Amino acid sequence: MKIDVTALCAGQPQPFNGAEMSAIDKRPLAGTVAIRSFGLAGDMVADTEHHGGPDMAVHHYPRDHYAEWDAWLGGHDLLSRPAAFGENIVAEGLTEDAVHIGDRFRLGSALLEVSQPRKPCWKIEHHFGRKGMVARIVKQHNCGWYYRVIEEGAAQAGDTLERVEIGHAVWNVAHVFAKFYDPAHKATRKECEQLAALPRLSDELRGEARARLQT
Template identity: 30%
Template sequence: MKIVATNIGERKKIDWKGKTITTGIFKFPVENPIFLDLEKVKEDTICDRKHHGGTDQAVYGYSAKHYAYWKELYPDLDWQFGMFGENLTVDDLDERQLHVGDTFKIGEVIIEVTKPREPCRTLGVRFNDMKIVKQFWQQNYPGVYFKVLQTGLVKAGDALEQLKSCPQNPTIVKVYQEKRVQQEK
């Protein structure tokens, strides 16, 4: 697996149906390396600290391969990496193969798989269509949150080298499917 884009965003105020929403989901690829810190990516904006950032959600990764599915559903959007609010767009991040606790080295950085992303209304704001939230729940493409065990810089082109595999733990898709069932109740 390789990083194809590193993405950060600034605080943005959006008028959504007469209500002002402040969000950091509008992330865009950057040329310079980004610093993965213990609780967030430096210089990246997190507006909702209750649901984003923190030790177990310091970095969000999403697969570049999933973009093809979403582009078919939303062909009129200005597509670029970072659309899902991910910090790392990885060429082939497969949630069916990643287990909670798996660890990877990217250059000097060490990250650990923690959990899937749950869609929220800001994803709907980003796509200018709240249908995306339900559609996101229906697919097994949640992306992956990582804990940063060793901080440092990463950049596009860096490879993810697996250090530890935890096949005894559930996969990210399994955790996501269980959360989906709970959410539907």
């Protein structure tokens, strides 16, 4: 599977909500972009407690969802430009039900591996100025995902994102998201055991699955 990447985006922490800082406002990068173990060169994380690190180095949110968001929001200026959801990779043709934990993708000379779904937070709603978006993501599982960087490299807008290896085929991103975050699809004990044992799932979520087994 190959899809075209229309933009690679990065952002710097900026005042967001009073004293709160955020780098959700990302903009396209020109030319060749270095992709390091911590993410795209020029991209930074404001909240290092909940974002960033090797398992959340690169964020991908499918542009496929923009039209439905536009209809639900009744139109929004943010959706007319790249990275409305703070994503690093802007592309269409790949969604959460078709991407599995552990899938590996070649982007330019870098090799990326899907590590976990993105957990939505209040910053999305503040960014758009609209309540109810987090609840909609939880219900529809249109969450986006993170990659870890297996091989550092470089890429640019116009490159292809090519899947070169299927990971944990039973656990696509939407399925994993539902089991962790959607109360209507709460994970069973057996599913928690399976998630805790997935070697390519992020350390954070494997730890969360183990914690649930203790309760």
